[in-house]
Amino acid sequence: MIIRRLDFENYRNLKAGQMEPHAGVNLISGPNAQGKTNLLEAIWLFTGGRSFRGAKDADLVLRGERRAEVNIGFFCEEREQTAQIAILNGRRNAVLNGVPLKRASGLIGRFFAVLFSPEHLSLVREGPSFRRNFIDAALCQVKPGYAALLSRYNRTLVQRNALLKEIPRHSALLDTLDVWDERLAALGESVMKGRAGYLEKIRGPAQKIYAGISQNKENIQLEYQKSAEDLKQALYASRRDDIATGHTNFGPHRDDMEITIDSLSARTFGSQGQKRSVVLALKLAEAELLFRETGERPVILLDDVMSELDSGRQDYLLNHLTDCQVFITCCEPDAVKQLRDGILFFMDGGVLSKK
Numbered sequence: 001m002i003i004r005r006l007d008f009e010n011y012r013n014l015k016a017g018q019m020e021p022h023a024g025v026n027l028i029s030g031p032n033a034q035g036k037t038n039l040l041e042a043i044w045l046f047t048g049g050r051s052f053r054g055a056k057d058a059d060l061v062l063r064g065e066r067r068a069e070v071n072i073g074f075f076c077e078e079r080e081q082t083a084q085i086a087i088l089n090g091r092r093n094a095v096l097n098g099v100p101l102k103r104a105s106g107l108i109g110r111f112f113a114v115l116f117s118p119e120h121l122s123l124v125r126e127g128p129s130f131r132r133n134f135i136d137a138a139l140c141q142v143k144p145g146y147a148a149l150l151s152r153y154n155r156t157l158v159q160r161n162a163l164l165k166e167i168p169r170h171s172a173l174l175d176t177l178d179v180w181d182e183r184l185a186a187l188g189e190s191v192m193k194g195r196a197g198y199l200e201k202i203r204g205p206a207q208k209i210y211a212g213i214s215q216n217k218e219n220i221q222l223e224y225q226k227s228a229e230d231l232k233q234a235l236y237a238s239r240r241d242d243i244a245t246g247h248t249n250f251g252p253h254r255d256d257m258e259i260t261i262d263s264l265s266a267r268t269f270g271s272q273g274q275k276r277s278v279v280l281a282l283k284l285a286e287a288e289l290l291f292r293e294t295g296e297r298p299v300i301l302l303d304d305v306m307s308e309l310d311s312g313r314q315d316y317l318l319n320h321l322t323d324c325q326v327f328i329t330c331c332e333p334d335a336v337k338q339l340r341d342g343i344l345f346f347m348d349g350g351v352l353s354k355k
């Protein structure tokens with residue numbers, strides 16, 4: 001997947017401009033608040049997803065204007081293609097190869113990108129839900145039916161929890177718990193199998209990439225941690241606790257992914273740079289898996305990735321991701337000097353220029 005050209009009009013603070021990116025690395029430098037992230041966000045919208053900053057579509061239009069538009073020409077599935085995103089009246093519309101799509105989400109599966117943004121550091125810094133979400137989001141992209149399975153599991157979990165809260169007041173309802181346990185255990189086992197399987201696949205690429213980032217000085221290990229080995233049995237055994245607390249204490253909603261660097265927990269012992277490197281390795285490994293599943297290498301979007309990384313790690317990102325097209329934003333003037341091949345852009349007040 002290669003973006004050949006991109007133009008924008010009234011997208012956030014990007015008034016009007018265009019770029020012809022390099023097929024390799026595109027480094028977008030500039031001081032804070034100039035529009036670098038806005039540019040990555042505009043590219044991200046072509047995945048069919050919403051703003052990765054949780055913004056409403058209406059907020060994506062330059063203040064005071066009615067309509068925003070972003071166009072790309074890109075090479076995918078061995079042919080040149082075009083796509084357009086337009087935002088009008090708080091709605092995002094998409095056109096693919098001249099054909100208007102019913103919904104902007106119709107672009108899902110037609111344009112692939114993998115994004116690193118500083119918010120993703122929660123994956124290592126925060127609690128298990130961020131790690132579960134990472135695996136779930138990645139699986140939804142590559143495994144047909146996984147999103148539906150997950151939502152069935154979550155719905156069943158909500159229903160079981162509602163029942164647990166009712167049982168103390170209506171003891172006859174205890175008899176119906178068997179049915180819900182059976183259902184939840186079956187769905188839960190499938191979710192856990194899917195996640196553990198994904199981890200098996202991503203482990204090798206993530207280890208290789210992490211070794212590259214750390215210049216072969218460190219190793220990471222990823223392990224899926226189940227809250228229960230036999231879910232049906234665990235649900236049965238914890239009924240008393242579950243009824244007392246009013247929620248289900250075992251299942252994939254309580255699982256985690258343990259990440260260690262040289263056998264020490266990345267969350268507890270990792271430095272800022274190591275944590276950042278772990279998240280990068282996971283994201284780049286996700287891109288590798290997308291390639292294996294779809295045959296397309298996603299565009300890599302790295303927002304504000306350089307800070308906290310030493311020059312060796314920065315060098316890896318700038319000069320060793322040779323298989324895919326990469327867009328990197330950065331504020332560090334020194335990082336820019338390390339770029340060996342690629343194009344250096346400068347963003348100033350929403351105006352993009354080549355350096």
Ligand SMILES: Nc1ncnc2c1ncn2[C@@H]1O[C@H](COP(=O)(O)OP(=O)(O)OP(=O)(O)O)[C@@H](O)[C@H]1O
Pocket residue numbers: 011012013030031032033034035036037038039059060061062063304329331347
């Ligand atoms: N709808 C909008 N209309 C006009 N300006 C906007 C709109 N949305 C955001 N902005 C402006 O865009 C700027 C932020 O741009 P962006 O987040 O891309 O910065 P950045 O260059 O990535 O900075 P940093 O290096 O700090 O991450 C802010 O000044 C903000 O006010």
